[in-house]
Amino acid sequence: MHSPVRLAVLGTLRRVHNASFADLCEALELDSPELSRQLRVLEEAGVVELAKLRSGRERRVRTFVRLSDDGRARFEDYLAHLRALVGES
16 A cells, blocks of 8 residues: 555545546556556455446446445555654644
8 A cells, every 4th residue: 555656546536436447547647557557456455446337338348446445444544644643633
């Protein structure tokens, strides 16, 4: 979770219910291979969940990412710990 890129992914997902892979790439200014690597680590840790859904008239498959319930709780705990370290409440 400590990688700056993974923290950016989690911070982005914290503000939304889910995000498409393409939207995350754009928002975080990452290329697809880099985001894929980071999401794989987070998914293996149980922090995010990925779902492939068909969308649009072409019925193109798109990947959506969301924080898992456990991932959201762990990230909130991580943020609380950071706030405590810097003396914020």
